[in-house]
Amino acid sequence: MTLIKEIDFGTPESKSEKMITLTIDGKTVTVPEGTSIMRAAMEAGTEIPKLCATDSVKAFGSCRLCVIEVEGRNGTPASCTTPVAPGISVKTQTPRLAAIRRGVMELYISDHPLDCLTCAANGDCELQDMAGAVGLRDVRYGYDGANHVFARNSGEINFDWKPKDESNPYFAYDPSKCIVCNRCVRACEEVQGTFALTISGRGFDSRVSPGMDEAFFESECVSCGACVQACPTATLTEKSVIEIGQPEHSEITTCAYCGVGCTFKAEMRGEEVVRMVPWKDGKANHGHSCIKGRFAYGYAHHGDRILNPMVRESIHEPWREVSWDEALTFAADRLKAIQAKYGKNSVGAITSSRCSNEETYLVQKLVRAGFGNNNVDTCARVCHSPTGYGLNQAFGTSAGTQDFDSVDDSDVILVIGANPTDAHPVFGSRMKKRLREGAKLIVVDPRRIDLVRSPHVEADYHLPLKPGTNVAMVTALAHVIVKEGLVNEAFVRERCDQDEFRDWADFVAQDRNSPEALESVLGVPAADIRAAARLYATGGNAAIYYGLGVTEHAQGSTAVMGIANLAMATGNLGRRGVGVNPLRGQNNVQGSCDMGSFPHELPGYQHISGEKAREVFEKDWGVKIDSEPGLRIPNMFDSAIEGLFKGLYVQGEDILQSDPDTRHVSAALANMELVIVQDLFLVETAHYAHVFLPGCSFLEKDGTFTNAERRIQRIRKVMSPKNGYGDWEITQLLANKLGMNWSYVNPSEIMDEIARLTPSFAGVSYEKLDRDGSVQWPCNDDAPDGMPIMHINGFARGKGKFVITEYVATDEKVGPRFPLLLTTGRILSQYNVGAQTRRTENSRWHEEDVLEIHPHDAEERGVRDGDWVKVQSRAGETTLKAVVTERVATGVVYTTFHHPMTQANVVTTDNSDWATNCPEYKVTAVQISVSNGPTEWQEKYRELSESARRIATVIDAAE
Amino acid sequence: MSHNSVDKLVKMANQIASFFCAQKSGDPVAGMAEHLTKFWEPRMRAEIIDHVAHGGAGLEPFAIEAIKRLPAVSTAA
């Protein structure tokens, strides 16, 4: 194992197809037009000294270290800013160039501390490297004059010196080491798109400064770390590097947080992570990341982590630490007893979107082959199940149609119910980059999300619809497209079912579906809807990105089909720059769905009633599989309350916190005789558990995740599991206690089994992933290298299906008792229920969940910014602090659900999507009033959490 | 409790009906029946079939029609 060092070509790649041939140091080189001479040289293997250039940002030409000579031209141009030209002959090293470079370096070093031996960047400093490269041997100027290095110059205060800024918990800024190369500023602008950094002052006075000379933590900075990565010196450095030292080896792995699926180099010293550096060759992230993936991995070492298995007879007792064998025997015996007493169908399992494909696959296999039923579901139920259903109806596959890179070719971007800069930050940055290049933007969201207006990005149309009216909006947009003759008829004729199209067109064309007729339902001016529809239909390549704001509704599936209708009607499918793109929440939502986590589907979306598909699995597994669909999560809960469902195995999910209507969920859990929780921490669900199996983090096991673009990527073990086993091993141990006789020794064998049984994964193996880095399924004989863009020559189902999308108002209506609509979302620094991120320094950015309320609604209720307010719905009530803001419209309030004490889901109801039972998180009718502290429920819950987390002190001999 | 759960199933069935009864192409009633067969666990189907046999209180006529087309379910085990 070695430390992976990527080549820095100095300037970004040119996309031109025209090739140019030139000579560099006598060697012939051919590169695309627009390539810099610096990059061309590097491609030919010659590294020209450089400081202000790096290939993640555009060339700047300030340091003058990269000078070259071009035969027949005067002077010594900078190779980073000089493009190649046909036939020129370049020299990268001459006595004149060497002298210039030494002079440049001498000046830099004369204003730079010489404490290399004790510097955190020692061994990883480009300034050091360049001093070596140019042969700098002595520095003639001393520090006596003006400098930025010392706090005092011969006893006098040095006003040019600035102290370190250590306000950010993850990285430090030491201005005394800055060479003002501007790389950080450009990274923040070009890569991240936040524009948090500027160079203040001029000439000798110029300094990097976050915002208006603020501390990093106080500034606009979102702590993505792009500037730290771009900095050639120790000026911006990870605090972990300062503490630990330079890494010695690295492994490529995949972020375990969101559906973007950024890949990282986990840079290690022994088994200790020194830092996570986004991998340049990562096809989802291209060397960028957000705060979560880069910095928030510390939860793996958090003191709350449970490392020993535990059991208890009843949930009122304290936990007892026991050996693995005892815990697993306890679990298996109870499972068997429950099935004997209440029947085969009285038990089930929930798979996790945070666990690997292999782990998810094993859990569903345990259910189908071991429990003998199909009672397996996944938390994707509560987020993107309508995507699966809706897209499958329309196109014949339930996945997003594009890869992330496709956005580079989009001319119009329509974002519906998604907040990419917070929930999918790295893709959000990509999208912003394309918007800065001129693509048009339409945002459909009740809230004024950041994209609507942020530095250098502004939505052309923001349609702030009332929560719960997506279907009406999509239909109104379709109305305009059909009535104004904007349908792409050739596409529809060739690709879609004609009868269904005509029925749909007749339906949307009805007057009652016009923007004018729906204006009062939607709360959006009809003219804006018309203009947005025209832009989407006629603005060139138009892509739709949508998120949970579309799916988590009573009509979630209908809205997804409506979105598919729009794309088909305008011909925006089957090529780059277009498509229908669900932005998945958790990292492996796609994978957990692919792996057969749903009660009606075997891996690869093969319906359980299909004889043929079942037979393949039955032969391989040597068991009979039930042909009837099993219980979905909400059905499990209902069934538990009826006393029919008694045992549940939950892997890596916190259903008590993440699922709606907390009271209902807790009543259901309390009614079960066995709840097995496998997780890192005593999560909220564990309050109701009888067996706790300690799980491990993504750093401690091998496996694969599949991101929102269907990209399968490896996670690699960089440290031994602190709890003793990878999660897949734990499932195997449990299965074997139930007599399954599994003998997987490596997750790669599980992947081989998946490939053997699932047509769309036939070509996937660890070997292929190790070789190619990643692959986007389907990957089989028809598409040996996977499929970045789907439906190129026709839809998977044959003809595209238009579906009539009749708007039905949700049951959650505002009335005199509950006059406001509550909608929920997430923020950048926290992740889902926050079990991991809350246990890192990320919490400093989001210490509690707050309620956003419009000034008008606040005033009516006497609520001031920062007040405690009570949120009441028909399901329950909770309290949190109010933030008065115009981000939300009047009549709408908004909160996040990252903290357990907020208990936002006490308020959400059991309404759900008609097709999939995906809960309607996004709309709850509520009342808000000023309050003076936590509700009784919150107090009781606090007590419960304390008592349910008790662990009995045992005599140290369990194992 | 059991009463409560039928109420839930009725609500879900009506929601499903409101989607399918808006469809024009094909046979929307069959579409709804297929949906129930594909996604509802047998016990849930048995319960709603039974509810329809007892008059189907609260169900939309369209939903009743679709449920009537469901084959009987055996819920042994």
Ligand code: SF4
């Ligand atoms: S961490 Fe990211 S957002 Fe913050 S200043 Fe650096 S590049 Fe900009």
Ligand code: SF4
């Ligand atoms: S902080 Fe680093 S990247 Fe930014 S200007 Fe200074 S040396 Fe360059």
Ligand code: SF4
């Ligand atoms: S949380 Fe998402 S965007 Fe951030 S690093 Fe991880 S995969 Fe990338």
Ligand code: FES
């Ligand atoms: S690297 Fe070219 S001028 Fe700095």
